[in-house]
Amino acid sequence: MTENIAESIVEAINLTKTFHPKKMPAVVALNNISLSVRAGELTALVGPDGAGKTTFLRLICGLMDADEGSLRVGGMDVTADEQAVQDILSYMPQKFGLYEDLTIAENMTLYAELHGVPQNVRQERFARLLDMTGLAAFTGRLAGKLSGGMKQKLGLACTLVRSPKLLILDEPTVGVDPLSRRELWEILQTLTKQEHLSVLVSTAYMDEAALCQTVHVLNHGRILASGTPEELRHIADGRCCDIAPTSTMPTRMLQSHLLDDPGITDAVPVCGKVHFITRKAGGGVAFLSKYPELPKATPSEERLEDAFMILLKEDEEKRSSNIQPPSQREGDREAVVGVSKVGREGSIDCNVEGNASADTDEAIVDITVRDLVKNFGDFTAVSHTSFDVHRGEVFGLLGPNGAGKTTTFRMLCGLLPLTSGKLSVAGVDLRTARTEARRNIGYVAQKFSLYSQLTVYENLRFYGGTYGIPARELQQRIREVMEEFDLTDRADHVAGELPGGYKQRLSMAAALIHRPKILFLDEPTSGIDPLARRSFWQQIAHLSAKGTTIIITTHFMDEAEYCDRMMIQDHGEMLVLGSPSEIRERMHMPDADMNAIFIAIVEQARAELAKEGRKPA
Known part of the structure; x- marks a missing residue:
């Protein structure tokens, strides 16, 4: 993509930054990179953990100095004109500093004071930001009482209390549900169109990067590629296919076999199928030739994420050609092939009671939940929820921020007492023997x-x-x-x-x-790039195949495809329970991705509440 330097709000040339941590080798965070950010556009930085994204953003903000190279913002040198540069930009880091004991209005007023926003400007600016973020009806609510999505939108509003020329966002939607992510990106798109605001954002979500005009892919401090999403997608031309799982070759097993094939660059569950990338356009897949009974693979449209995976895999291979990517141990491969019926998508009935079908009547139940309720004073966080989780199952707890899934999750792993109902984990009643139950539990916090x-x-x-x-x-x-x-x-x-x-x-x-018999994972892939998430889910598949029961919460809806079953909650109530294929069938959305299905389920339930005149707490 050809850059017009005159239209650039940020111009980096041969930028280098090295860190020297104590007792550890030096880390080259940025290695002689050159890139431009065009004015009035959305620009994305994508790359794995440690690629240099946050370092680059902090250099722009003047929070640290480069070792070599030049960096100009708005035509000004960041080092020589530090204050002038900071006057034209606003920065929202990954952990934005809201004051939780202040209300929404008080937080915005505080940030307006810190930035010297005149009183005569504040009223109109506040009203516009509150309307745009949907927070106008909640100005008196304490920031500490807001959901994760509302906190992110308040952070954005506080960042924008003054009108900057450049807005810098470091992974602004980490830990935010799909509904809130969609709303935040609608705000960003509106700002670029109406105020000609320049936005530079780092993100782990490729669907977000696809909404930007320009995408820069970083790895190990270097630029691998830059261009529009459409230009980058062409990297995967002719290399993408889809194949449907079967009852004898369910999703996780099919993906695992494809990832083991030397002719495959990547494989991931998408829209009820396994989407894979061949190493060469039109390349053969040895694994598929061994299983003629499988459905025929069909060409698939290339995605930005496909190009991202190709670029990263090829770069990693160039960096360490003598090191092969981790593969399954032979015992693990046998375990995956021998996965029980409980681990197969579609083996469990889709019903709110959580009863197993005839195929799983004899399966071991590791978790039993009956009529579970959790109240905080007059507020009901979880309302009369019932389901079972079977041995070796990967079970997803999903829902918007504030839906009650985290409360449910914490009760299941013994971190929070229930108000009423029945809850047993690994055959132990959590109400009477919480310590004994927790011996059977492993827990990974967000x-x-x-x-x-x-x-x-x-x-x-x-x-x-x-x-x-x-x-x-x-x-x-x-x-x-x-x-x-x-x-x-x-x-x-x-x-x-x-x-x-x-x-x-x-x-x-x-x-x-x-x-442990049961592993609880609380948003374990939050903020992690697609490459690292692939590796993580391979490990989860191996654990499940060997009999470990997995309970996971996530805001990456594509990860729901890995779950044998999932439960979606909102306002403390169960909306749906079943396998991905069963839920697609129930929603009459057979080819939709899980983001679209999740949003449709939640919006439908909220519309029904509104129609009935019920207002959730």
Whole structure:
């Protein structure tokens, strides 16, 4: 794509930035990069964890200095004209600083004071921002009482209390549900059109990047490609196909086989099928030739995410051609092939009672939930919910921010007492024997919650000790989980200084060190790029195939395709329960992606509430 320098709001030339952490090798965050951000447009930065996206954004904001190269914003040198540059931009970092004990109106007023916004400008500006973000009816509500989506929109409103020329957003929709993501991007598109605002955003969502006029793909501090989404999609021309799963080759098994095929670059569940990329246009797939009974693969439209995966895979292969990508161990492959009927999509009836079909009547039930209720004072967070989860099943808890899924999740893993109902985990009643039940549970929190000052090895030793694993057995178990999650070479690294992907691996290793029957994952892939999410879900598939029951919450709706069954909640009530294919059938949306299905289910339920004149708390 040809850039017009005169129309650029940001111009970086040969920019380099290196970090020197204590007791660790130097890290080149940006390696001689050059790129432009055009004025009045939406521009996306995409790349895996550690690609250099946040570093680049912070350099633009003057929060750190580059080692080499030049960086100009609005025609001004960032280093020489630091204050002048900061006067024309607004920055919303990943963790935006809202004051939770202040109301929406008070937060906006505080930020207006900090930015010196004149009183005569505030009323009109506030009204416009509140209307645009849908927060006008909630100005008296404390920020701490807002849902995640509302907090993100308030953060955006506070960032925009002054009218900047350049808006910089660092992964603004991490942990935000699809409805709120859609609303936030509608706001950004409106701002660029009506106010000619320039927006530079880093994102882990390829569907968001596809809404931008220009996309820059970064990896290891270098630019791999730049262009419009349409230009980048052409990288995958002639290489994309779809194939439908079958009763004998369900989605996760089919994906796993495709990923093992040397002729495949990537495979991922999409719209009820497995979407895959061949290494060459029109290339053959050895695995498919071995199974003539499978449906025929059909050519598929290329997506921006396909180009992203191709670029990253090829770059990683160039960087370390002598290191092969992780593959399944032979035992794991046999476990996947021998997956039980419970692990097959479509094997469980889609009904709100959660009863199993005849195929799974004899399956082991690891979690039983009956008439579950959780009240906080007069507020009902979860209302009379019932379902079962079977041994080896991957079960998804989904819903908009504030829907009650996190409350349900915390009750299931014993972190929150229930108000009423029945709840048993691994055959143990959580009301009467919570400690005993939690011995059978592994838990990975959304935010890194291990000891940042301890090394990888020390964290694993500590958590193994808390579960009472004997010392000799614990040493062997630590070696096993470090090998399983590729942590052996990082055993002596301080946990707090690990890259995000390795922190996630360590969290998984610590959660599984005592070999729990059930693993709880709270938005484990939040903010993680598609490449890392593929690897993560391969690990989950292996664990499930070997009998570990997985309960997961996620805001990546495409990840619902990996679930054997999922439950969607809103306002504390169950809206639907079933496998992805069953839910598609119920919604009469056989070819829709899960984002569209999720939004349709939630909007339909809310419309019915409004029609009945009921207003949820």
